[in-house]
Amino acid sequence: MKHLSEYRDATLLKPLIAGIQTMSTQPWRIMEVCGGQTNTIVRYGLEQCLQPMISLLHGPGCPVCVTPPCYLDAAQSLASRSDVVLCTFGDMARVPGTDKSLLDIKAEGGDIRTMYSPLDAVTLARSEPEKQIVFFAIGFETTAPLVALSIVQAAHHGLRNFSVLCAHVLIPPAIEALLQFPEVKIDAILAPGHVCTVTGTREYEELHEMYGIPIVITGFEPADILQGVSEAVRCLESHESEVTIQYSRAVTAAGNIQAQRLIEQVFTVCDRDWRGIGSIPASGLEIVPAYQGFDAVDRFALELQPSPQTHDCCGRVLRGSLSPQECPHFGTTCTPQSPIGAPMVSSEGACAAYIQHARHDQISRSFQGR
Ligand code: SF4
Numbered sequence: 001m002k003h004l005s006e007y008r009d010a011t012l013l014k015p016l017i018a019g020i021q022t023m024s025t026q027p028w029r030i031m032e033v034c035g036g037q038t039n040t041i042v043r044y045g046l047e048q049c050l051q052p053m054i055s056l057l058h059g060p061g062c063p064v065c066v067t068p069p070c071y072l073d074a075a076q077s078l079a080s081r082s083d084v085v086l087c088t089f090g091d092m093a094r095v096p097g098t099d100k101s102l103l104d105i106k107a108e109g110g111d112i113r114t115m116y117s118p119l120d121a122v123t124l125a126r127s128e129p130e131k132q133i134v135f136f137a138i139g140f141e142t143t144a145p146l147v148a149l150s151i152v153q154a155a156h157h158g159l160r161n162f163s164v165l166c167a168h169v170l171i172p173p174a175i176e177a178l179l180q181f182p183e184v185k186i187d188a189i190l191a192p193g194h195v196c197t198v199t200g201t202r203e204y205e206e207l208h209e210m211y212g213i214p215i216v217i218t219g220f221e222p223a224d225i226l227q228g229v230s231e232a233v234r235c236l237e238s239h240e241s242e243v244t245i246q247y248s249r250a251v252t253a254a255g256n257i258q259a260q261r262l263i264e265q266v267f268t269v270c271d272r273d274w275r276g277i278g279s280i281p282a283s284g285l286e287i288v289p290a291y292q293g294f295d296a297v298d299r300f301a302l303e304l305q306p307s308p309q310t311h312d313c314c315g316r317v318l319r320g321s322l323s324p325q326e327c328p329h330f331g332t333t334c335t336p337q338s339p340i341g342a343p344m345v346s347s348e349g350a351c352a353a354y355i356q357h358a359r360h361d362q363i364s365r366s367f368q369g370r
Helices: 010-023 035-043 046-050 069-079 090-094 102-107 118-127 144-156 171-180 193-199 202-211 222-237 257-266 289-294 312-318 350-356 360-367
Strands: 028-032 054-058 084-088 112-114 132-139 162-168 188-192 215-218 243-245 267-274 278-287
Touching: 010 046, 010 222, 028 035, 028 222, 035 046, 035 054, 035 188, 035 222, 035 350, 046 054, 046 222, 054 222, 069 084, 069 102, 069 132, 069 162, 084 090, 084 118, 090 102, 090 112, 102 112, 118 132, 118 144, 118 162, 132 144, 144 162, 144 257, 144 289, 162 267, 162 278, 162 289, 171 188, 171 202, 171 278, 188 193, 188 222, 193 202, 193 215, 193 257, 202 215, 202 243, 215 222, 257 267, 278 289, 312 350
Parallel strands: 028 054, 028 188, 084 112, 084 132, 132 162, 188 215, 215 243
Antiparallel strands: 267 278
């Protein structure tokens, strides 16, 4: 594995772009699987800077976007109960389930509170013992340790009114699923730097051994992403393939051992349904039997039926086979104020990023000195 010294200076963007353009002798398709990277790419117009030789594909890197409707429906049924306070991250409130969003349930009187941390939900459970406090946990390996810690804390305090509706998903199995999809040809991967701060690089080494494509573990600033693309193109052009850490200011091969132990203590790996992709083996986390009392599925006897994959356009955007602007609903019947699909809700969703950063052409021209 290789570590790169990093560029963070914006004045180096033009030389990075020029270097990528010079190196590229044929078109390459490079996918990022991180909503933060997608937002940076769209915000700074990096796609336009690198075309026509480099296509940047946006993968399922937005946790809000990939949470399947069955979990939204379960969260809504919990929030409709008079004895439940449903706590979740802000963006989840607007994501459509099968028929409604949590915001609709709130308008109908449901007690839904947005929080930055699951630990705040534990505090709430201690202060409101007459209520059942359910934390709707979504996200990748980055948020899972804090949710695990909230369960450990709730167990420590002997709380009987705190539980977690756990919809956590894991990135490497999703990358593997996409590499097996015939509809999307991917030449190289920009792996999510923030996820790898927790997990380390082992699973990406395994993916690389199986599929033989370059994987660059990359940060989120424009220079990070351009350097990640540059390394991917260098590998592709020289027929070399390896795992490289671009985001070495935060990622180590071993990752955060303490966070990994917390995840292992509280969760076990399970198959999981992804919105827009379908069921992916070993791609989710569920609560282990030792902490079953804190599992909202168990406490409230919830049935999570596999969700119908509605709106194929949203699925194709999440799989990187359709650009948001190619969707007939984009900016017309689907807007941030009235989203049809999850990728239009969160700022990490590709469709929302494209709408939000409509100035990207202008910015990309300034990078290129036009
Ligand atoms: S514009 Fe709306 S309907 Fe189209 S893919 Fe994006 S979220 Fe889905």
